[in-house]
Amino acid sequence: MNRKYRKTVIAANWKMNKDADETKACAEEIKSLVGRVRWCDIVVCVPSVDIAAAVKAFRDCRISVGAQNVFYEPSGAYTGEVSVPMLKSLGVKYVIVGHSERRKYFGETDEDVSKKVRAVLEGGMSPIVCVGEELAQRQAGVEQEIVAAQVKLALQGVEPANLRRVIIAYEPIWAIGTGLTATPEEANRMGEHIRTVIRKMYGARVARSVTIQYGGSMNENNAAELLAQPDVDGGLIGGASLDAKKFAAIVEAANQ
Ligand code: PEP
Numbered sequence: 265m266n267r268k269y270r271k272t273v274i275a276a277n278w279k280m281n282k283d284a285d286e287t288k289a290c291a292e293e294i295k296s297l298v299g300r301v302r303w304c305d306i307v308v309c310v311p312s313v314d315i316a317a318a319v320k321a322f323r324d325c326r327i328s329v330g331a332q333n334v335f336y337e338p339s340g341a342y343t344g345e346v347s348v349p350m351l352k353s354l355g356v357k358y359v360i361v362g363h364s365e366r367r368k369y370f371g372e373t374d375e376d377v378s379k380k381v382r383a384v385l386e387g388g389m390s391p392i393v394c395v396g397e398e399l400a401q402r403q404a405g406v407e408q409e410i411v412a413a414q415v416k417l418a419l420q421g422v423e424p425a426n427l428r429r430v431i432i433a434y435e436p437i438w439a440i441g442t443g444l445t446a447t448p449e450e451a452n453r454m455g456e457h458i459r460t461v462i463r464k465m466y467g468a469r470v471a472r473s474v475t476i477q478y479g480g481s482m483n484e485n486n487a488a489e490l491l492a493q494p495d496v497d498g499g500l501i502g503g504a505s506l507d508a509k510k511f512a513a514i515v516e517a518a519n520q
Contacts, residue, residue, distance in 0.1 A: 439480025455495030
C-alpha cells in the first residue's frame, strides 16, 4: 500500500453465492464486525439480483456496493443483460470488469473488457479491471507480456482524467479459488510492472494514483503480508469474502 498517492480498496467478490436474505444477513454481520475504517475503502460486489438488498443493508455505513459485470450498451434488445444506467440507478459505485471467470465461461474478450471499462467510467462509476496470467503462461515466463497486453487493451481510449477511478486487480488465474497464492514479492513485482505499463501510457503522475489490487486466494492469514507491499493497494477477495469474520479480518489488515 502507498496511501500517500492512492486509495487502498478491499473488495469482496461474492460470485454466484447468497440470495437476498443471505445478502442481508451477511451485510449486517460485516457491518457489526468492521469498525471505523479510516484507511481503506470497502466494496462488496454481489450478484445483480442482490444489489437492491445490499444497497439497503449498507445504506447507513461507508461500505459501497459493487456489481460483478455489466453490458456496455445503455439499453436495447440484449436479453438478460444489465446496463450501466441500471446499475447506477440502484446506487452501485464499482463494477468488476473482465474477471477471468467471465473471460473463460462467457467468452469475454479484451475488446469487450475495453468497451465495458469506458461505459462504466462514462457512467461515473469505478471499474475493477481484472487481469492475470494462466499457470502455463507463468511457467513459460511470459506473464509480464500477457498482463501488459491485457492492461493496454483494457485502457484503450480511457481519458487520463478518468484513470483515478480505475482499479486494476492483478489476479493470477492459477491462484483464484485454488488456495495457491502469489508470494508477496510476486504480487508486488506484477503490481510494479502494471504501474510501469500505465506510466508509459499516461505518465508518472497518473500512474502513481492508480489503485492496483491483488486477488487470488487472499485470506485472513496472508492479507497483511500481501498488503504490506508498496504496489499492492488492496485486494479482490472471492472465497474468504463469503465469511463475514474472514472478510472483516482482511479489512482490519488493510486498516493498519
Ligand atoms: C476472485 O474471484 O476474484 C478471487 C480472487 O477469488 P478467490 O479469493 O476465491 O481466489
